[in-house]
Amino acid sequence: MISRSILQILLLYVLLAFANSPSQLGFTPLAVKTPYLHTWVMSGNEPSPAQQWPTFFTTNRLLGWAGMIRVDNKTFQWMGFFAPNVTTSVTSEITPTRSVFRIQAGPIQFNATFFTPIEPTDYARQSVPFSYMFLDGFSAIDSQPHNIQVYTDITAEWVTGDDTQIITWNTTETDTMVYHNLTRETPPLTVNNGDFAEDSVVYYAMAKRSGLTWQTGSDGDCRRGFSANGSLANSGDTDFRSVGPNPNWPVFAFSVDLGTVSPGSQLDPVVVALGLVRDPLVTYTTESSMQNRSGYYWSKYSSIDQMITAFIGDFSDARIRNGGLDNKILSAASAVSPEYAGILSLATRQIFASMDITIPSAQPGQFNGSDVKIFMKDMGVSLRTNPVEVIYGAFPALLYFNPSLAKDLLVPLLDFQSSPLYQNPYAAPDLGAKYPTIPGNSSNTRTLAVENCGNMLIMAYAHAAKSGDGSLLSRYYSILQSWANFLIDNSLHPSEFVTADGLNGADMSNLAIKGILGVYSMAK
Template structure:
């Protein structure tokens, strides 16, 4: 049977992914992931290389997160011989492909070691800083590539890198600008006549500038060139340098930088790659820009600082990477650590840290998050909510920065509905609100999300004054939950692809916890009482349970479609009750769930509810964390983590960490299909919701880094 073959294939691939095991002569640490992050800083600087190409890194093709190919080549010349290190065409004449020895990823680095015959060893370190408490560093729209060499004998060594207009999002309208000043060599590629705040059909920005740069340092000779790939690469292969010519850019050209180290046995050079948008976000008709521009207002000065900051950024990353491994292993083991390391850059890389473009006022900080891969909305509440554990753990102030754009828009009164808004812009980077009241309504979902996110921020930081500033808004949506939280008309919830339903048990659980949280946060016992009453009806009185009281059903009450005893939902919304120690539901509810979830374990995981054949990486982490402290809870937590780890390492997928995969064979009765392949990813890629993987670590408290 096909599914049996698929299962056996997965098992064999799982074994290959174990840390330290050699695949095609190379080792992968901690595992071989679906895709390695290379330059991942924001929704438009997001370059990856599929894991199935890494064994042949010298000729691998990097990709934008959505899957389109990018040109980014790295060559080295040692003693007159040219070696392909990364992204080079297989047909490049007079060159030798270096052989991959090892590949490793941490929370901020992807590091590849290659052998150039028996002449030298090269290390490529793709480093995208994650520094959420250093707002300048975090907001810089650049990523590092450091190439290090260890030669057997002293030899002349030169390192080369090039890019082309695949990074600009449009072919045939590219303009190149070259600058050399203050030791910085800088190419900027842009789309001539691009409309501000516009994207192409595959989610690449059009109105900014792609940059490739380097900065002079002692003993390093920098040259540059532009032209056809064959001519420029041949020039480097012949001379170990470039002509320093930068003619007008033509379609198909590359821009390139070469760095010569002289005659050495060891050394390194660093390149910078980035995507700059001076007007980065359109917020209610006003431009916002990266925080860094308050200190470094132009690209040249920002890039110069970026290179000067390398040593400090590297030191910070080593400390943070090590601490994350330590904490994750202590919380739930090495599989959990492997997941969090791959999660971190992706979660932070979905956002822009901004200030006003006109005043550059650093006290007016807003973070904008793109709903990557699904529909491109701006600051979607049911994306912020599942992702919030990573910010809760690493940078609680981010929660306020993400909520400010939403709350300030709501404060204008332009959103007229009695429930919270879904997002503040149909498509990134246009955060222009929904004055026409047309959006993807999720009344209970988003009202509960807003209150619980506020609770997370205020309790993590102690900033009660901020809560008082927006008290009227939180009260409005708490009032909505009082009347609508347990009397739900047909509506969407966060997994909107499943369609609308009335009386969703998972939503009612969210309403109960949010009302209790609101009451505790603002000293309003009457709201907590309503929340506790909801919980009592759902669990103690059995409204939301099957007749044997073994699990929560998908829907509660009468006249529902999915209210049979066999129907269920992974009730991830119960997690905040444990995280915040609210006591909305009794411990027996969590014991019940810990006993029930293993009964739904399928071939490759637990389907998210009884309608579907797929599972969710972040929601199952929430469910595992919710029961982790209960009887049998550690086993259930580990089951969910191991399911995600198996999906991440099964060798069947190449997109940047998809958050959804097929857990069981599909059938006509499920929202899925008979052609769905167990273990394969389901549609989504590179979404910041993976921040929810930090749910188990969040149990150890906020602000751990």
């Protein structure tokens, strides 16, 4: 297996080489919000969502997500791979929170934006497992009026990694919105299948507006119906069936008739919300029991309808807030170099999407919003939870965005290792490798001890220094001190120890320095 450091070095070289040229990247992020809502599209000479299906981050699993636009009764496909008339991608842009494609369909150009809000200081908003896709900026290159309708759907491939599973679904209309929801007929809780969460409920939602129609049915019926009529039937398919393969893949669709768009028209964006909801998010081992933990957003919202309504209603403000965040990140990064700004545009969503912000439920519907723990999945590498070296690599970003994120990631590690469940005299590398089940890791990992003790001490001190909050140090002083003592005894000649990427050797200076910095952090 390629070691983690080699993978990170390769990724760094790729990011440096292509930070200013998204057109040459292998993949472009679309909906990237949680460990299981992590959707990308391959990039060619010019990134485009057309003529291909999006994929899940860590696999080749296709995720059906289709987009069409109908201009003067002629239909073009702008997303997916199913229709003959394909749009052209004119330009593309990636920021820390958005991937934007400028697309041309006949005489019409428009923007397709995949927008994942990042809310570092608002746990309720940050934990909401939804992302936006919106269309705006419609203009005619011939300066003539044109009649326009737009369409989008998703398939049931988002729910499970097994196409033979039976899926059930429903469509809900409220006074302000319409949403489709779909899930497995019998979803098993906290089961990871090829990096897919088999207990997912997927939501596809739109605010009510003039010209909105919807439909659930086979892919052929919905897509052909829109192509022929420019609208959908406002009807539901009740033939619950497998994801596929079959000739009638179920899809969950919306369309909007924008009417005649004249030069200079200012249309409201067409906004769709895509979410993947799980409850519980993780099963966490405590000293006394196995604890189911849910998303932090349940401390604010009492129902899924309330959460989706709030998310859709927050679109305009979220767009403003995240535009400011994009500008702040890119301005600071550009002062270092354009390449660094490009790297942060690609990496920021991934950092936040690797984390689940959780709270416990004392009983159904009652959540303890004061007991916050954040769990990080080792995205793309394993099912490890809160891998110390990965948190360490992300720590500068976490401290920059909100030091509380750093603290709430360290607390589960420190809690477990302060309990009778853990007896080793050195820091553990993670909380086990069974995400979203979190058993802890009490195995013999002594060879990694210098690396992990050093990392934990450095991070604990860095959090206190940045935040001014010494509670982590005082609460866990005893175990931190024991790790410092371990480093004092073992760092100077660490020949029996290895780095997190498996490198070792007599008197390895990297490990010795890590141990010295750990002891220094404890002394401070």
